[in-house]
Amino acid sequence: MNFAGIPFTACVPVELTAFAGEYRDGINYLNWETATELNNDHFVVEHSLDGAKFVALGKVRGAGTTVEAKRYEFVDASPSIGINYYRLKQVDTDGSYEYSDVLALAATKGMPIEAKVYPSPTSNFLNVEVNQSMRSVEVTDLTGRVLIQQSCESKQNTRIDVAELPTGTYF
Secondary structure: OEEOOEEHHHHOOEEEEEEEEEEEOOEEEEEEEEEEEEEEEEEEEEEEOOOOOOEEEEEEEEEEEEOOOEEEEEEEOOOOOEEEEEEEEEEEOOOOEEEOOOEEEEEOOOOOOOEEEEOOOOOOEEEEEEOOOOOEEEEEOOOOOEEEEEEOOOOOEEEEEOOOOOOOOOO
C-alpha cells in the first residue's frame, strides 16, 4: 500500500538506525543515520554534563520525507573535559518531537594527568597507574637527569625496577 508515493511501512515518522560519535583531537564528532523519514523538519543536538539536564547545541535540517537512507553529522568543537552526553531531538514539521537514546563521549584533551605511584618508599619496584594513555615512564633525580626510561607494559599501568638506584628522592 502506498501513501503519496511512500510505502506504508515508511509511515514511522523517522527511523533512526544509528547514533554514534568519536572524540578526536579535542573535538567530538557526532553522526547519525536514518532509514526513512516522514515530515522530518530538523534535529536538535542536545548536550549534557550529567546525562539528565540537556541544553540545545545546534540544529541540523532534516530531509523532510524520504524512503532513502540519510546520514547526518554535527561537530562539538569545544566539548567539556570528561564525559559529554548527547541526544537528538527529532522535530517533525508539525512541531511534534521524539528523543534518541543518549550517547556518552569522553573528552580528555587538556585533562590533567593523574598518576598513582606505589609503594613509596620502595627499594625494588614501583607500580605506576595513570588516568590517560602513556607510552613510556621516566625516573629522574632532583636535577632532572633521566635515570630510567622504560616503555609501558600497558597503556595505563606499568612496573618499574628501581632496585639499582641508590637511596634518594626521585621523580
